[in-house]
Amino acid sequence: MAKEQKDNQFVKEITDMTVDFPQWYTDVILKTELVDYGPVKGTMVIRPYGYEIWEHIQEELNKRFKATGHKNAYFPMFIPYSFLVKEAEHVEGFAPEVALVTHIGDTPLEEKLVVRPTSETIISSMYSKWVQSYRDLPVLINQWANVVRWEKTTRPFLRTSEFLWQEGHTLHATEEEAREETLKMLEVYREFMENVLAIDVLTGNKSEKEKFAGAVNTYSMEAMMLDGKSLQAGTSHYIGNNFASAFEVKFLDKDGKLKNPFQTSWGVSTRLIGALIMAHGDQRGLKLPPRVAPIQVVVVPVAAHKEGVIEKATELADRLKALGIRVELDIRDQSPGWKFNEWEMKGVPVRIEIGPRDIENGQFVAVRRDTLEKTFNKIEDLEKLIPALLDEIHANMFKQSHDFLYSHITECHNMVEFKEALDNQHFIKAMWCGCRECEDAVKAETAASTRVMPFDQTPIDDKCVYCGKPATRLIYFARSY
Amino acid sequence: MAKEQKDNQFVKEITDMTVDFPQWYTDVILKTELVDYGPVKGTMVIRPYGYEIWEHIQEELNKRFKATGHKNAYFPMFIPYSFLVKEAEHVEGFAPEVALVTHIGDTPLEEKLVVRPTSETIISSMYSKWVQSYRDLPVLINQWANVVRWEKTTRPFLRTSEFLWQEGHTLHATEEEAREETLKMLEVYREFMENVLAIDVLTGNKSEKEKFAGAVNTYSMEAMMLDGKSLQAGTSHYIGNNFASAFEVKFLDKDGKLKNPFQTSWGVSTRLIGALIMAHGDQRGLKLPPRVAPIQVVVVPVAAHKEGVIEKATELADRLKALGIRVELDIRDQSPGWKFNEWEMKGVPVRIEIGPRDIENGQFVAVRRDTLEKTFNKIEDLEKLIPALLDEIHANMFKQSHDFLYSHITECHNMVEFKEALDNQHFIKAMWCGCRECEDAVKAETAASTRVMPFDQTPIDDKCVYCGKPATRLIYFARSY
Numbered sequence: 014m015a016k017e018q019k020d021n022q023f024v025k026e027i028t029d030m031t032v033d034f035p036q037w038y039t040d041v042i043l044k045t046e047l048v049d050y051g052p053v054k055g056t057m058v059i060r061p062y063g064y065e066i067w068e069h070i071q072e073e074l075n076k077r078f079k080a081t082g083h084k085n086a087y088f089p090m091f092i093p094y095s096f097l098v099k100e101a102e103h104v105e106g107f108a109p110e111v112a113l114v115t116h117i118g119d120t121p122l123e124e125k126l127v128v129r130p131t132s133e134t135i136i137s138s139m140y141s142k143w144v145q146s147y148r149d150l151p152v153l154i155n156q157w158a159n160v161v162r163w164e165k166t167t168r169p170f171l172r173t174s175e176f177l178w179q180e181g182h183t184l185h186a187t188e189e190e191a192r193e194e195t196l197k198m199l200e201v202y203r204e205f206m207e208n209v210l211a212i213d214v215l216t217g218n219k220s221e222k223e224k225f226a227g228a229v230n231t232y233s234m235e236a237m238m239l240d241g242k243s244l245q246a247g248t249s250h251y252i253g254n255n256f257a258s259a260f261e262v263k264f265l266d267k268d269g270k271l272k273n274p275f276q277t278s279w280g281v282s283t284r285l286i287g288a289l290i291m292a293h294g295d296q297r298g299l300k301l302p303p304r305v306a307p308i309q310v311v312v313v314p315v316a317a318h319k320e321g322v323i324e325k326a327t328e329l330a331d332r333l334k335a336l337g338i339r340v341e342l343d344i345r346d347q348s349p350g351w352k353f354n355e356w357e358m359k360g361v362p363v364r365i366e367i368g369p370r371d372i373e374n375g376q377f378v379a380v381r382r383d384t385l386e387k388t389f390n391k392i393e394d395l396e397k398l399i400p401a402l403l404d405e406i407h408a409n410m411f412k413q414s415h416d417f418l419y420s421h422i423t424e425c426h427n428m429v430e431f432k433e434a435l436d437n438q439h440f441i442k443a444m445w446c447g448c449r450e451c452e453d454a455v456k457a458e459t460a461a462s463t464r465v466m467p468f469d470q471t472p473i474d475d476k477c478v479y480c481g482k483p484a485t486r487l488i489y490f491a492r493s494y
Numbered sequence: 495m496a497k498e499q500k501d502n503q504f505v506k507e508i509t510d511m512t513v514d515f516p517q518w519y520t521d522v523i524l525k526t527e528l529v530d531y532g533p534v535k536g537t538m539v540i541r542p543y544g545y546e547i548w549e550h551i552q553e554e555l556n557k558r559f560k561a562t563g564h565k566n567a568y569f570p571m572f573i574p575y576s577f578l579v580k581e582a583e584h585v586e587g588f589a590p591e592v593a594l595v596t597h598i599g600d601t602p603l604e605e606k607l608v609v610r611p612t613s614e615t616i617i618s619s620m621y622s623k624w625v626q627s628y629r630d631l632p633v634l635i636n637q638w639a640n641v642v643r644w645e646k647t648t649r650p651f652l653r654t655s656e657f658l659w660q661e662g663h664t665l666h667a668t669e670e671e672a673r674e675e676t677l678k679m680l681e682v683y684r685e686f687m688e689n690v691l692a693i694d695v696l697t698g699n700k701s702e703k704e705k706f707a708g709a710v711n712t713y714s715m716e717a718m719m720l721d722g723k724s725l726q727a728g729t730s731h732y733i734g735n736n737f738a739s740a741f742e743v744k745f746l747d748k749d750g751k752l753k754n755p756f757q758t759s760w761g762v763s764t765r766l767i768g769a770l771i772m773a774h775g776d777q778r779g780l781k782l783p784p785r786v787a788p789i790q791v792v793v794v795p796v797a798a799h800k801e802g803v804i805e806k807a808t809e810l811a812d813r814l815k816a817l818g819i820r821v822e823l824d825i826r827d828q829s830p831g832w833k834f835n836e837w838e839m840k841g842v843p844v845r846i847e848i849g850p851r852d853i854e855n856g857q858f859v860a861v862r863r864d865t866l867e868k869t870f871n872k873i874e875d876l877e878k879l880i881p882a883l884l885d886e887i888h889a890n891m892f893k894q895s896h897d898f899l900y901s902h903i904t905e906c907h908n909m910v911e912f913k914e915a916l917d918n919q920h921f922i923k924a925m926w927c928g929c930r931e932c933e934d935a936v937k938a939e940t941a942a943s944t945r946v947m948p949f950d951q952t953p954i955d956d957k958c959v960y961c962g963k964p965a966t967r968l969i970y971f972a973r974s975y
Contacts, residue, residue, distance in 0.1 A: 084542035
């Protein structure tokens with residue numbers, strides 16, 4: 014016990030998440046070395062432990078994008094300012110927060126350049142060169158890139174001046190096909206959230222107010238964080254002809270007529286790392302979903318100085334590596350207790366402990382990060398047990414996310430219920446008349462915004478939760494990141 | 495024959511490389527849809543066929559970086575202007591060509607921001623926060639990113655305002671270890687050039703004039719293009735304490751003393767795509783090295799309307815895909831001849847042709863892009879033959895690159911020989927007194943610059959090729975990209 018206390022002195026302190034959730038988040042991301050603040054206000058440095066999560070997100074999404082026929086490309090980051098103003102809603106939405114390059118060294122540029130906040134404009138300008146005929150359609154291109162949006166309040170991963178993302182930009186001959194693509198990619202994202210990040214989400218259509226500047230419709234997936242706030246985790250936009258007509262993208266259709274193609278765009282960003290931290294973490298720190306964890310299994314020798322212990326620990330690590338599992342063998346000169354705390358804080362899904370007594374008994378200890386459950390297992394079963402355990406941890410984490418979400422949604426019929434539900438850190442499921450005034454008033458009174466209109470629009474009332482006038486749609490409200 | 499001619503009408507014309515090599519390059523990159531010009535002068539759009547080459551380059555390098563203990567991270571693109579001026583040579587080298595962000599929307603920034611031309615400054619500033627003790631060393635980090643250097647004369651892949659690259663930045667406790675890392679990464683690059691891009695290179699130390707602005711030593715690999723010019727394909731720098739001392743990166747060493755660590759940086763960029771085009775191409779267009787080719791094998795059915803042909807072509811394609819080979823099945827409504835030309839232009843390493851007669855005989859036709867050699871093979875041997883053929887093509891392309899390089903190097907002892915060798919599109923191997931004046935004079939008279947001082951410094955003369963004074967080193971000269 015005295016030994017344990019001594020060990021604990023070395024563990025970095027994390028704020029109690031029930032007392033101060035934002036501070037818990039900050040403690041976790043800095044102390045686990047996921048990220049650091051950059052020298053320019055609002056920027057972040059993604060450190061190796063955080064960046065590898067992003068690399069696994071990229072691999073998993075690339076697989077899915079490729080399977081749905083998309084190819085990656087790269088477009089320039091600098092956009093002529095004149096492009097930004099070609100689409101009216103787009104410039105209104107983005108102009109105040111764009112970074113502008115005005116000089117090269119001491120020499121002023123003839124036209125100032127926008128550092129891309131998103132790439133619809135420049136990509137549409139290129140598509141106008143590439144597309145002539147219906148034979149050139151569909152165009153199915155994705156880009157991985159950095160983008161810049163200057164935000165007043167920033168927080169690493171959640172909202173930063175520069176962030177990393179992917180942006181898909183597609184062109185189609187018909188509206189129907191473009192709308193199908195929009196929903197297909199929303200589903201790709203939802204399935205990815207379920208099967209990779211182990212997070213359940215609500216999907217649906219955004220309100221006019223909340224949609225992307227330049228889109229006809231924005232679909233979003235909303236994830237619930239442990240403080241009951243919503244995080245918009247990804248969006249898929251049906252763009253219609255807005256940019257195609259502004260940038261004169263035209264194709265000769267089968268019927269001999271010249272037409273604008275129909276466009277979509279869709280993206281997720283390094284925000285997803287913030288999402289998985291706040292959807293899964295606990296008082297001890299991170300709890301990483303196994304499929305993106307940089308280290309899936311850590312092997313910690315106990316009484317490492319005893320004969321054969323390091324050798325056996327190395328053997329177990331090597332056997333797991335041979336299965337393609339990401340393993341860390343921790344033979345640093347620290348006590349096992351110190352290491353256990355450190356790896357729990359860093360959210361490694363499975364810890365294997367092996368000491369002289371275990372070796373004698375032909376067994377190893379496995380501790381799951383999600384439940385902290387400890388089991389004794391036969392060494393000969395290692396290859397069978399660990400992959401299955403990682404899948405089980407994934408499934409359990411998704412179930413927890415699902416249960417947490419659906420136990421924190423309240424159907425509300427008036428603003429008294431609405432405010433009580435918000436106080437309980439719930440999402441609000443309610444009817445809405447559809448007018449901007451109610452949406453704005455709710456936001457002003459409660460700080461909750463509309464999140465999505467779900468695809469299942471079965472009414473739960475006939476009156477708007479705010480004004481009491483006839484309701485036209487079912488929608489979720491929540492405070493959000 | 496008449497049929498062949500008709501087919502050829504559909505093939506896009508490529509300029510004769512022996513008549514106008516730069517125009518041949520431009521034709522090839524545009525007509526094979528590797529790249530396009532961006533709307534801002536000097537920028538490029540990397541199209542899917544070009545970007546996938548970059549993705550394979552990334553995969554191959556990531557494997558090698560990981561195997562040598564490096565991890566990826568991401569640092570902000572915006573660098574405070576004050577950082578740039580902290581290292582004297584560095585600011586002198588980069589200040590005239592940096593893009594500067596001065597405004598966010600209409601609001602001027604307090605301090606202008608540099609869009610990174612390279613990241614030594616910002617990364618050193620972060621390292622000063624992360625490194626305290628010898629236990630924190632070495633730091634072995636790599637970054638994949640876009641960088642911006644405003645160049646007067648630009649050409650896609652070779653020199654563009656914005657390009658993609660990787661930049662490794664490492665810190666070490668001793669000069670010896672840092673110098674070892676510098677050379678280790680140069681060797682990683684050389685081995686990658688040989689085993690992935692199939693290009694032989696000359697490696698060595700750059701002259702003081704040609705080294706990186708801020709380095710103590712720059713090592714480079716130089717590849718010979720088919721017009722006899724050199725392309726600097728990658729560099730590895732020993733930085734010493736220059737940035738560590740400017741950014742106050744310090745560590746407490748084992749001996750209890752506070753010291754600056756020793757630094758390296760090393761990078762390759764999308765230039766490599768330009769290199770492989772100009773090292774391997776021919777009159778028909780691209781000749782892609784198999785290990786980075788987006789399509790390694792194309793299967794073209796002949797008399798595709800005949801019963802069973804499409805089915806058999808599909809079967810062959812599927813069997814190769816099952817081996818992990820990147821295969822395209824071309825069932826477009828065009829003649830086989832048109833397709834053969836198109837895929838030759840696009841540089842696909844192996845073309846498989848299959849028609850009714852072949853099926854009858856249980857055979858398929860394989861045509862290698864490197865030699866245009868055509869063979870008839872048993873269908874049952876497909877899985878054995880094709881992977882071996884891809885390896886053989888790689889080996890042959892490397893041998894051609896090697897032979898071309900070493901048959902185009904001339905040892906010169908005076909400027910008459912020097913100029914004659916240059917006229918013959920050769921590299922010049924010569925002795926040099928080591929003084930900047932001679933280097934500048936050679937450049938002014940011949941447009942050739944010093945490339946590298948090879949590691950094998952066996953003298954070939956005792957006098958400087960230019961001034962005739964005592965020579966101190968062996969060096970290569972060439973005109974370059």
